[in-house]
Amino acid sequence: MATITAETLQHIAALARLGLSPAQCAHYAEECAHILAFVEQLNGVDTTGITPMDHADHLETVWREDRLAPSTQADAILEGAPEREHRFFIVPQVIA
Amino acid sequence: MTTAYEAIIGLEVHAQLLTTSKLFCGCSTAFGAPPNSNICPVCTGQPGALPVLNQRAVEFAIRAGLALHCRIAPVSLFARKNYFYPDLPKGYQISQYDQPLCLGGHLDISCDGEAKRITILRIHMEEDAGKSTHDIGQATTSHVDLNRACVPLIEIVSGPDLRSPQEAGQYLRALRAILMYLHICDGNMEEGSLRCDANISIRPKGSTVFGTRTELKNLNSFRFLERALAYEIERQIDVVSAGGTVVQETLLWDEKRGRTLSMRSKEEAHDYRYFPDPDLPPLVVDDAMIGAIRAALPELPEAKMARYTGEFGLSAYDARVLTSEKALATFFEHAVTAHRAPKKIANWITTELLGRLNARGESFESLRITPPQLAGLVALVDEGTISGKMAKQVFDTMYATGEAPQAIIAREGLSQVSDSAALETMIDELLATQSAQVAAYRQGKTNLFGFFVGQIMKKTAGRANPALVNALLRKKLEEE
Structure with a gap:
């Protein structure tokens, strides 16, 4: 069965901006291992001659004409921000 | 550079496409609008909002692909590039990854009079991020403007074929000229319509393996690009000569200090976990669409050069100078239409006109002389109304005031005595x-x-x- 080390799990959690305690880490490592084991069954399927699938549905390209449809919701979106100033969204300093 | 080493440089160029609306929504792409005025649920990543692809953006990307001799993929995919940054509202950038729209082309450049073919590995489509500003207001906050979020870009990736900062500069100039010829990008590096990153490594001359490369960001002018590359080549040679090894890292060019700075990004930052975007079906382009775009391609610098040397009998040098920018070529052609003396007109443009512009550091856009005016001046010399010497005097006034040559000659009593x-x-x-x-x-x-x-x-x-x-x-x- 596939295993997931605590380091791998911490790495994935950091990429997803999740803070996990060591206990949670152990718990999710085990859960993830089960999920991987489930997915691994697919490796046993013979896919010779089958085109790899990129999408769940069979839509082809949906086009939009290059025309303005100015948003009427800019102000509403701004108002939803926890902090703003002069129409800017304010976030904690990114670069020191 | 000491002769023991050679530099290996590849460029990644981002070009903003000149569409009216964004890549996946109907918001305006106009530069300079008040902050966060061109934003909607799609480009700010509101739950449930769905992207719909701008057809013209795809057509523009194909134009670039065809002009750079790429193969256009009949099916390409949009993928999510996942990372967290405040100017990326969805938490991922919609880009193309393992199945880009254009593959395997080339661009011929001229360096020190020699032609060189530079490989284009791929061109893919993606959306731009918003803009973060770190130096207004309090030192503990950053300001985010999402007007630019979701503006259509193409990323053009060259092969590791460039060998000097000058070659890299020539490549970027030639690429910019083509994008402007194609009317798909305004080429404005100051406003960020054209941005350039470089991958660079060094190796002992004669070696065929690549050294460890660094990535240089923020090379947003030709000057920055060439200076930053020259600095980075020296730095890597110093490291290797002193017995050290080059560390793979991302560096920012600091123009004020004239040096590169390490971005010290966390190693996680480069794990983007790409996967196909489930909100966007595969991008399918058929032969009819590609054929129509190919048929409508404008004449490009290479073809123009051949025509100028063939049909007009210009020297290769003059032809290259005149085709280096679309605006210049258009000016030349309009003037020749008004007075068919291509060699003389070319001469006036390359020596007098460009000479003055360069000497004064002025841009071609600020030029006050019109093509018919220059043609008129050449015609007046050809007819014997004024001498070549007087013409230069008249030209000076035309350059300064934008007046027609006939008016200047009449006012200053300059006409030649031909009676x-x-x-x-x-x-x-x-x-x-x-x-x-x-x-x-x-x-x-x-x-x-x-x-x-x-x-x-x-x-x-x-x-x-x-x-x-x-x-x-x-x-x-x-x-x-």
């Missing part, structure tokens, strides 16, 4: 008062000819048509 009757009278008077010199000339002192010409020029304040004066004088001196 042969008037000149003949003048010559007769002159010869009558200079009988000794005339006799000497007739006895074989023919080098006195210049003296007579000089006298007539003096009388007419330099306005006499030199060719006519020569002919008339010779006739008079030799007939008696």
